[in-house]
Amino acid sequence: MEWLIQLNMGAERPALGLGTWMCDGAAVEAALRAGFRSINTAPVNDNEAKIGEAIQKCIKEGVIKREDVFVTSKLWITELAREDVLPACQQSLKDLQLDYLDMYLVLWPVALRKGADRYNLTDDDKLGYDPEKLAKCWEGMEELVEKGLVKAIGISNFTITKTEHLLRTAKIPPAVNQVEIHPYFQQPKLKEYSDSKGILLEAYYPLGNPSSPYRKAEDPNILEDPVINQIATKHGATAAQVCIAFSLHRGLMVIPRSSNPARIVENFKSTELELDSEDMRELGKLDRNYRMFIAEFLMKDGVSVDDFWDAQEDEKFVVQ
Numbered sequence: 001m002e003w004l005i006q007l008n009m010g011a012e013r014p015a016l017g018l019g020t021w022m023c024d025g026a027a028v029e030a031a032l033r034a035g036f037r038s039i040n041t042a043p044v045n046d047n048e049a050k051i052g053e054a055i056q057k058c059i060k061e062g063v064i065k066r067e068d069v070f071v072t073s074k075l076w077i078t079e080l081a082r083e084d085v086l087p088a089c090q091q092s093l094k095d096l097q098l099d100y101l102d103m104y105l106v107l108w109p110v111a112l113r114k115g116a117d118r119y120n121l122t123d124d125d126k127l128g129y130d131p132e133k134l135a136k137c138w139e140g141m142e143e144l145v146e147k148g149l150v151k152a153i154g155i156s157n158f159t160i161t162k163t164e165h166l167l168r169t170a171k172i173p174p175a176v177n178q179v180e181i182h183p184y185f186q187q188p189k190l191k192e193y194s195d196s197k198g199i200l201l202e203a204y205y206p207l208g209n210p211s212s213p214y215r216k217a218e219d220p221n222i223l224e225d226p227v228i229n230q231i232a233t234k235h236g237a238t239a240a241q242v243c244i245a246f247s248l249h250r251g252l253m254v255i256p257r258s259s260n261p262a263r264i265v266e267n268f269k270s271t272e273l274e275l276d277s278e279d280m281r282e283l284g285k286l287d288r289n290y291r292m293f294i295a296e297f298l299m300k301d302g303v304s305v306d307d308f309w310d311a312q313e314d315e316k317f318v319v320q
Contacts, residue, residue, distance in 0.1 A: 002014075002271065003015035003016055003248050003271050005200060005251070005253055007103075007152050007175040007176065007200060008173060008175050008198040008199065008200075009151070009152045009172070009175050011102070011151055011152055011175075013038060013070040013102065013103075013253070014036075014037045014038040014070060015248055015252070015253045015254065016036070016038065016244070016248065016253070016254055016255075016256075016267075016268065016270065016271055017036065017038030017039060017040050017070070017072070017202075017253065017254070017255045018031040018036045018038065018039050018040060018255065018256070018257070018258075018264070019040050019204060019255035019256060019257035020039065020040060020041045020042075020045060020047060020051060020257065021042075021045050021257055022045070022257065022259065023045075023047065023051075023257065023258075023259045024047060024050050024259065025047070025050035025051055025053050025054035026054070026259070026261075027258065027259040027260075027261075027264065028050075028051050028054040028055065029054040029057060029058060030261040030264050030265075031264050031268075032054070032055070032058045032063055032064055032069065033058070033063055034261075034264050034265045034268045035268050036264070036268055037064070037068055037069050037070060038069070038070040038071075038072070038253075038255075039051065039055070039069060039070070039071050039072070040072045040178075040202075040255045041071070041072065041073050041074075041096070042073055042074035042076065042107060043073065043074070043076055043088070043091065043092055043095070044074070044076045044107065044118070048073065048092055048095035048096050049095045049096075051095075051096060052095055052096035052097040052098065053097070055069065055071070055096065055097070055098070056097050066098075070102040070103070071096065071098060071101055071102050071103075072101065072102060072103040072104070072105065073089075073092040073096065073101050073103075073104055073105075074104065074105045074106070074107040074156060075088055075089070075104065075105065075106050075107060075137075075141070076088065076107060077107060077108045077110060077111050077112045077298075078111070078112045078113065078114045078115065078116055078118075079114070080106070080111045080133060080134065080137045081114070081133070081136075081137070082136040082137060082139060082140045083140075084114070084140075085137060085140030085141060085143070085144065086140060086143065086144065086147075086149075089101070089104060089144050089149055089150065090149070092104075093149065100148060100149055100150060100151065101149065101150045101151070102150070102151050102152065103150065103151065103152040103153070103154055103175065103176065104141065104144060104149075104150040104152075104153050104154075105153070105154045105155060105156045105176065105178055106134075106137065106138070106141065106154075106155050106156065107156050107157070108156065108157050108295075108298065109129055109134060109155070109157065109158050109159075109162045109166075110126070110127070110128050110129045110298055110308075111127040111128070111129075111130065111133065112125050112126060112127060112298075113125045113126075113127060121297060123300055123301050126298060126299070126300045128300055128303070129162065131162075131165040131166075134162075134165070134166060135165075135166065135168075135169040135170075138153075138166060138169070138170055141153045141172075142170075142171055142172045145172060152175040152176070153172060153174060153175065154174045154175045154176035154177060154178065154199075154202075155174045155176070155177050155178070156177065156178035156179065157178070157179060157295070158174075158177050158179070159190075159309055159310040159313075159314050160189070160190060160193045160310070160313075160314040160317050161310040161313040161314055161317065162310065163177065163193070163194075163197070163199070164317075167197065173197065173198065173199065174199050175199065175200065176199065176200050176201070176202050176253070177190075177194055177199050177200075177201055177202070178201075178202040178203075178204055178255075179201060179202070179203070179204070180203070180204055180205045180291060180292065180293050181201065181203035181204075181205070181206065181247060181252060182203065182205055182206050182207060182208050182222055182243060182247075182292075183222055183225070183228065183243055183246060183283055183286040183287070184208065184220065184222055184286060184287065184288045184290040184292075185205075185287070185288070185289060185290050185291050185292065186250075186284070186286075186287040187201070188287070189314065189317075189319065190314075191250070191252075192319050193317070193319045196319055196320060200251075200252070200253060201252050201253070202252065202253035202254070202255060203247045203252050203253065203254045203255065204255055204257075205292060205293060206243055206244055206247050206254050206255070206256050207222060207223060207240050207243050207244070207256060208220070208221065208222035208223070208243075208292055209257065209292065209293075210222075210223060212292075212293070214292075214293055214294075215292065216292075219290075219292050220290070222239075222243060223239040223240060223243070224239075225239070225286065227282055227283070227285075227286060228242050228243065228283070228286070231275070231279050231282065231283070234279075235273055235274075235275075237270075237273050238266060240256070240263070240266065240267065240270075241266065241267070241269065241270040241273050242273065242275070242279075242283070244256055244267060244270035245270045245271075245273040245274075245275050246275065246279075246280070246283045248270065248271065249275050249280060250280075256270075291309070295308070
């Protein structure tokens with residue numbers, strides 16, 4: 001089954017894509033040969049040049065045409081100043097060897113000091129959330145659309161509260177909000193809100209990302225969940241395929257990450273898995289509101305997890 005989804009800017013894109021964090025060009029080439037037609041990357045991953053080489057190789061060998069693959073990159077948070085948006089995008093285009101991006105996202109709603117070493121951040125490097133600065137940044141994102149450098153723009157890791165602030169001044173609303181979503185963290189209210197605004201959610205960590213270096217010892221292994229495995233056995237599928245298919249059936253875009261060619265093929269075959277209403281009900285019951293990627297490294301001293309993620313404000317928000 002081919003899962004396609006339409007953005008609010010009119011473009012149609014595959015609902016299933018490859019996340020490329022900690023991946024090399026070989027993984028991207030394997031994904032394109034397996035049938036993936038959406039590649040999700042970011043300069044902070046330090047691999048856009050390799051990804052560009054893989055895309056160009058597949059184009060030259062006739063595996064894909066440029067217009068067949070949906071390429072997303074992201075604005076890193078040292079570049080949120082209005083004047084830094086264009087050169088940052090141009091650098092990604094250069095590294096990826098592309099004339100345009102299909103989508104460009106603001107990776108986080110919080111900023112780091114320009115030039116900050118992300119591997120050795122000080123509290124002074126963490127500038128936090130500034131809605132006025134972000135509004136100016138968004139003007140730069142809109143300019144990219146006007147210049148034809150990107151076809152769609154979006155956000156990542158935005159709460160309801162922060163999205164509401166952005167929408168007050170945005171001329172072009174975000175097409176996508178890329179956030180953590182998996183069976184243990186389903187974000188139903190954020191989905192309801194996003195649906196009401198015509199913003200699509202894109203799920204990273206759809207498997208709970210058991211190989212993540214940010215994984216905590218107490219984090220549950222979603223792929224060992226008995227309900228997920230019962231459903232997998234029922235359909236002759238894997239637990240990972242059930243998790244991916246669950247998000248697809250919820251109307252989300254999904255970007256599982258893998259550098260293993262066999263797992264890349266396995267993940268792509270999630271599109272063939274048809275979950276029934278009973279499966280969806282049982283999977284829906286698994287939600288624990290358990291966020292795995294807390295992003296403590298971006299929090300200034302004294303800022304709580306709840307404050308960083310607008311827990312109380314989002315809880316009080318009434319979706320119209």
